[in-house]
Amino acid sequence: MIHAEGLAYSYRARRIGGTPVPAVHEVSLDVARAEVVAFLGPNGAGKSTTFRMLTGAVRPSAGRARVAGHELPRQARAVRRRIGCVGQSSGTSPDSTVVEELVTQGRLYGLGRGASRRRAAELLADFELTGVERRQTKTLSAGQRRRLDVALALVHGPDVLFLDEPTAGIDPHARAHLWAHIELLRREHGTTVLLSTHYLDEADGVADRVYVIDRGRVVAEGSPADLKATTARDPxxxxxxxxxxxxxxxxxxxxxxxxxxxxxxxxxxxxxxxxxxxxxxxxxxxxxxxxxxxxxxxxxQPSLDDFFLGLTGRALREPELPARHDRGRRKSRLPGRKDRKA
Known part of the structure; x- marks a missing residue:
């Protein structure tokens, strides 16, 4: 479902003479249908940049990728119609109601008015938002807002779902609730899920495989159990x-x-x-x-954080200051509504 070979991305830093600064180095990966794969790494490791390349939001500096049967970057528009994306922040309009957001999303993907309303009703029920469908999105709890974000990404029935830090900022109960919905989606519809997360228990509990990325490079890959088994740290x-x-x-x-x-x-x-x-x-x-x-x-037992520490000498969730040339840059985002017709 997802195949990438040698993906790389560099940007030109304005403050150091326009010299290309590598952000991602030769990332290769394979993700099968209905597989849940996690990208694990500290802030600034290259997770979001890799996601942006795989969703057609940015053009790779090198390498190639095939997502949902289409080549990137040549067929980026076709890829966007086969994928759903949930970024780190919500892209909903604060004054729109929940049902308005879902219907509008359906219309943007070419569904008729009636079909959009029917699809909205299905997703409201699936994500337990039926009781809040007439509320403005700004009044939702963090967990409800995140479930709405995922529902919006699923309006058109995508084959692949990209989740960039999907549970950041929501409480443990809401996190568990959201992952239960994602697992049901995978099991009943065969949806492929590629996610990035800082929560080690999520990667350990929901992912079939994990790619560990550090400083723009994939440094390890395997099932959570296999990776933890290689750590030298004792229980x-x-x-x-x-x-x-x-x-x-x-x-x-x-x-x-x-x-x-x-x-x-x-x-x-x-x-x-x-x-x-x-x-x-x-x-x-x-x-x-x-x-x-x-x-x-x-x-x-040894954790994925222990594995990462043994591999890189750093804790996975260790706070990092942005590099000097990276300060002040806008947070990257996955394709949103403004990208749908691109």
Whole structure:
């Protein structure tokens, strides 16, 4: 459904003599029908720029891509009619009602008035917006507004859905709600989804595969489980025992081979253990043998952030200052309403 080879993009920075500044370097990817693929990387890594190339919003400096059966950039107009895009910010008119937005979107895609209204009614029901269809979009909650953004991207029944940071700024309940709708869309309609996100649990929980991008380059690709399995970081255990047993529990952990980073607080003992070893069951067995009650035990497996840290030496969600030549530039966007007829 999506195939790209050697995509690259450079822009000319005004403040450093017009020298081309590379933003994306030779990105290649393949995404199958009905697959959910996540682009994971820090701010400024090149995720949004790659999305803009794949949606026909900008012309690549090098490379080629095929999306939904059409070549980019030569057939950009045809590509836009087969894809739906949700950018980082909402493109709705604040004074329009929810149903007006949906009907207008249908008309922009060539649907008749009646067909646009029927499609709007379907999407209102699908995304649980039926009770707010007469409200102005500026009165919606963040979660409702984001569901409307996705509904707008689906008016014309696209084969591919691009989601650029779709759940940024909404609460965990609204995030879960939105992803449930996306999963239903994939399962019932075979929609292909390409998303970018900073939320590691989203990439871990909803994506079939992950492309890790850093400084404009794809540095790793695979399923979340496969990527996490390659990290050298050991699992961490948080062991909650009665306060009177903390010292004894700590002593047992320290005495057990293949444990490390043991720490004791006023409430629990934490430690890491080598995953191939029997250290964890050995600790539990020792505590049970000494009749030390285990009030709770939590094992934290290596995360995608651990994988990224091991790969690049930086945390995935580490705040980054924009480069000097990048300051003051407008936030990039995916194709919106003004691009539909382009």
């Amino acid at each position: 961490q255990v948080r062991l909650h025992v009665p306060p009177t047993s903390l010292q004894a529990a700590m002593a047992h952990v320290l005495a057990t081979p293949d444990t490390s980073d043991a720490e004791r607080s006023d409430e629990d003992v934490t430690f890491r253990y080598r995953r191939e070893s029997s250290a964890l069951p050995d600790v539990i067995s020792a505590l049970v043998h000494q009749q030390i009650p285990i009030l709770s035990l939590h094992v934290e």
